[in-house]
Amino acid sequence: MSGCPFHPPKPPARADKVSLWTHLRLFRRDILSAQPARLYRAWMAEFRTPFFRSYMVNDPALIRLVLNERPGDFPKSDRVGEGLRVLLGQSVFVTNGEVWKRQRRIIDPAFEGGRLRETYPAMLAAAQVAVARMSEGVVEIEEAASHAAADVIFRTLFSIPIEHRLAAEVFAAFRAYQRSQPILNLAAFLPLPRWMPRFHRKATRQAAAQIRLLIEELVAARGEEIAAGTAPDDLATKIMVTRDPVTGRGFTPAEMVDQVAIFFLAGHETSASALAWALYLLALYPEVQARVAAEVAGLGAAPEFGDIARLRLTRDVFRETLRLYPPVPMMVREAACPETFRGRAVKPGAQVVLSPWHLQRHERLWSDPDGFDPDRWGREETRASARAAYMPFSAGPRVCTGAGFAMVEGPLLLAVLLRAFRFERIHGDDPVPVAHLTVRARDGIRLRVARR
Incomplete structure (x- = not known):
């Protein structure tokens, strides 16, 4: 155990009973603090609205049913996609059925184990630049982490650093998109016909359109390099030249734009969230930070590349960070046929909410669920908890394609930063976690940074 007399911060839970409209208002502002405290100990909870019912499921057996055993009967919910489609189009993150299967058959080979070793030099270059870029004194850690994670994505995907004109413009536009995009927009709560507008904010539409135009330019340039035989052997090239073994077709340029948008969202935003919280936790627990620095x-x-696998404590710190602050706090599926969950009838169209945030802090499944304890990963009890209740990258056929990528990138960035710098908590300035696109701090994370 860390020995810290308090737990890392988590959002305040609301009272168990509030009006529907109060819940929707809280939900739109921050999905985490809108949830009642009982969800940290309940196996299932039902929520009713005038238009649909939703069931939050923490029962490990039901989670296995939804994600592993019968995923086809629980497709991704369009209600979540409504809020993201303006940026992601028909990317692999929001599609279902045969469209999704075809997309994964093209994308997955680029992220197979052997490719991780090939992309590692680009990750390392981004990590070294992150060290060079880090300043001393008070630093806004979320901004620094976002910069580092975006650099990793551009170097591994398109072989360009974030200082490249297009990369820098995409990064800037994405920050504008983050500030304007709620986790769910109004269309997620109302049964709107397809022809009606989706009520996206003007700033959200403008930022998404700018990002997509810039990605179109990157994809078009890479297509020309592939045709000329001069393209670098990076992730973008691998995906663009791969053909679906079933249909024989690859991605069109328009389809590739959709996929690059989700690579950037998933690969940059989630990694930045995890890295920022990991650095904060190490500042909060200086004795753990000292052990990581020694390692x-x-x-x-x-x-x-082989050195990263030997950094056991560093990796466990990253895993514990993903447990406490999973970048994607909730996943939503939809029941496609009648079901019975824990004796309750679940009708087709009901929303099935799987919450890594609550599951990974569940009082019945973890010891000291809110405590930061990276040493727990060496204990047998944690292995059992993890099998039942740890899914920061989802699970089953829809497990995140980049999970292996993230588990190299995160410990690598932590290692090179902790080797060079000491991170200290600023008392009275602790962050409050909220869920926007990912779990972030409401007002940022500021730490005092000093060179070792």
Whole structure:
């Protein structure tokens, strides 16, 4: 155990009973603090609205049913896609059925185990630049983490650093999109026909359109390089030249724009969230930070791919961060046929909410569920808890394609930053987690940074 006399911050839970409209208002502002405290100990909860019912499921057996055993009967809910489609189009994140299967058959080969070793030099270059860019004194850590994670994505996907004109413009436009996009828009709550507008904010539409135009430029340029035989062997090239073994067709340029949008959203936004919270937790628990610093002190200036697997404590810190602050706090599926959950009838069209945030802090499934304890990952009890209640990357056929990528990138960035710098908590300025696109701090995360 860390020995810290208090737990890391989490959002205040609301009272168990509030009006529907109060709940929707809270939900739109922050999905986490809108939830009642009982969800940290309940196996299931039912929520009713005038238009649909939703069931939050924490029962491990039901989670396995939805994600692993019968995923086809619980497709992704369009209600979540409504809020993101303006940016993501028909990306693999929001599609279902045969469209999704075809997309995964094209994308998955680029992220197979052997490719991780090939992309590692680009990750390392981004990590080294992050160290060079880090300043001393008070630093807004979420901004620094976002910059580093975006650099990793651009270097591994398109072989360009974030300083490249297009990369810098996409990064800037995405920050504008983050500030304007709620986790769910009004269309998620109302049964709107397809022809009606989706009530996206003007700023959201403008930022999404700018991002997509910039991605179109990147994709078009890469297409020309592929045709000329001069394209680098990176993730974008791999995906663009891969053909679906079933249909024989690859992605069109328009389809590739959709996929790059989700690669950037999933690969940058989620990684930045996890890295920022990990650095905050290490500042909050200086004795754990000292142990990590000792573990990474022996790394050379350019640690090799195999070195990362040997950083057990660093990896466990990252895993514990993902448990406490899962970047994607909730996932929503939809029942496609009549079901019975824990004796309750679940009708077709009902929303099935799976919440890594609540599941990974569940009082019946974890010891000291709100405590930061990276050493728990060496105990047998945690292995059992993890099998039942740990899914920061989802699970089953729809498990995140980039999970292996993230578990190399996160510990690598932590290692090179902790080898170079000490991160200190600023008393009285602790962050409050909220859920926007991912779990972020309401007013940012500021730490005092000093060179070791």
